[in-house]
Amino acid sequence: MDRLTIGFDTTANDALAFGRQVVRSEAEALFRVAEMLSGSFSQAVSLIECASGRVAVTGVGKCSAIAQKLAATMNSTGTRAYFLDATAAMHGDLGMVHPDDVAVVLSHSGSSEEIIRLIPAIKRNRNSIIAITSQTDTPLADAAGALLCYGTVQEACPLTLAPSTSTTVMLAIGDALALTIAHRKRFSVEQFAAFHPAGSLGRKLARVEEFMRTGRELRCAASSETVRSVITKSSRRGRRTGAVMLLDQTGRLEGLFTDSDLARLFERGDESFLDRPVAEVMTRDPWTAPAGSRMEDALELLRKNRISELPVVAQDGRPIGILDITDLVGLSQSVDGDWDANSRELQFAA
DSSP: OOTTOOSSOTTOOOHHHHHHHHHHHHHHHHHHHHHHOOHHHHHHHHHHHHOSSOEEEEESTHHHHHHHHHHHHHHHTTOOEEEEEHHHHTTTGGGGOOTTOEEEEEOSSSOOHHHHHHHHHHHHTTOEEEEEESOSSSHHHHHOSEEEEOOOOOOSSTTSOSSSHHHHHHHHHHHHHHHHHHHHTTOBHHHHHHHOOSHHHHHHHSBGGGTSBOGGGOOEEETTSBHHHHHHHTOOSSSOOSEEEEEOTTSOEEEEEEHHHHHHHHHTTOGGGGGSBGGGTSEESOOOEETTOBHHHHHHHHHHHTOSEEEEEOTTSOEEEEEEGGGOTTOOSOOSSOBOTTTOBBOOOO
């Protein structure tokens, strides 16, 4: 067999050109596989949706790396899953598999020794099997309750040996399976945030209550007081926010007076303002974040309006905290992923 009969020029010396050909080759394979998905894909989705247990994802060699990624994607999008090492399973780890679980088995050939030995054990445990493989006439295909067969693909490796196109295809099919289930469950932004509390993404999807300053860290005063009185009463030791929240007679937020506002008044050279009501120089009806809103939205308000402090108010207009930009350094203003803020559910591009 001529191992160099791949779908592009394997003699190309230009690294960039060759790299682009590899990517194009794998992309073309994905387009073909997308058209090959059939009713068995819906059957696989149904098996997972109807299972009362978890999803055991397993594979051997490079397929095991794809299996680990699929298990991670399922967990992060609301489908409980775990990675099962095919070799370790035959030496005790099979004990983690419950009869209510569904097994997703990834194998390019569908007939590797480890998989052949694992299949009977899974069947004895009464687990349904979803196979992601390239062949239909193998032990794995025969044992599968749902067969996701992507057919013959040519590896992008110049020798057509190293798993490349095949693992890319498996990865895409796994993503399609996990995200289709998440879509059908109406998996929401709130649920995604609950599973991703760490990192910048988790912080931006978190609620403002998790990052706002509260209690003794707040600087509050009545809007009827003088500027001098407000500055004196709102002084705090230690960490302090750069803004005083000014309240009306009912305790509702009426305005905001910042350190920058104070500096601009001093720049005028007339200190008589110190004994004037702060209501005359405060910012009325400042931007606020409703209690329970997401950090992503609060960050966008800070960025769009170029402000450094954002009061957080309850439904009745009373302040319950404040977001200070100095606490939020490092948080970016956008969230990776394709999320629709209106439906608050995972969306797919048309």
